């Protein structure tokens with residue numbers, strides 16, 4: 308299928324590799340133009356080279372409010388308006404709570420939830436201004452629905468994304484701006500290095516997957532991307548405030 312996002316202008320965070328890059332690729336295939344913000348400039352340059360002329364990259368540290376304000380303003384200028392905001396950037400950290408540093412806790416919260424608030428804060432006026440509704444898609448995790456052992460900071464920050472999504476959906480419904488979240492389970496990317504080490508290594512991870520994931524495997528990034536497209540497109544015009552599990556049946 309193509310054209311489901313024809314002429315849509317999307318601002319993306321964290322879309323230079325893995326899940327976000329797969330989603331940005333699919334957005335472009337479906338007709339969108341994307342403006343990507345990430346802290347990793349090398350990966351950003353490679354991503355736009357791969358994605359082609361309808362992709363733009365802007366280096367941004369999402370822990371900085373001034374940088375976020377500039378990123379969203381530059382995105383709106385470059386795209387000529389904003390229809391969609393996809394918030395995919397995230398940070399993981401794992402380990403026993405009694406050893407966990409407050410600095411890492413704060414950084415996880417800054418990237419996983421505070422940045423989602425700030426990007427939404429600066430993007431909403433642009434989305435509303437185009438007068439035709441719009442969509443915000445926030446990345447959460449199935450760990451935000453039921454926490455993982457050794458993942459208190461990550462799980463609770465992703466749980467906050469779910470409540471934030473629900474509250475923002477209620478606030479923006481009058482403008483026909485829909486807000487939904489995605490809750491993947493294990494996706495095969497390097498992002499999970501801390502969680503895998505905390506479990507005891509890749510063999511322990513495989514055992515956990517065999518025990519807890521009915522479909523018996525991890526997802527690929529390409530299996531998560533279509534949910535971004537669905538939630539951002541006119542295929543989901545009566546859907547808002549939802550946090551959709553996509554985890555091989557792990558959390559039923």
Ligand SMILES: NC(=O)c1ccc[n+]([C@@H]2O[C@H](COP(=O)([O-])OP(=O)(O)OC[C@H]3O[C@@H](n4cnc5c(N)ncnc54)[C@H](O)[C@@H]3O)[C@@H](O)[C@H]2O)c1
Pocket residue numbers: 321322323324325326327344345346347367368369370395396397398418446447448449490491492493494495496497498499
């Ligand atoms: N991989 C999984 O199993 C899994 C499962 C559930 C949810 N998720 C979520 O999916 C999203 C993408 O994960 P991924 O596996 O594709 O990993 P990834 O590492 O490719 O994506 C995270 C991105 O966030 C960016 N980022 C981190 N800190 C930043 C900062 N301060 N400023 C700007 N950008 C910053 C990184 O550079 C990276 O590009 C994350 O939000 C993650 O929590 C992943």
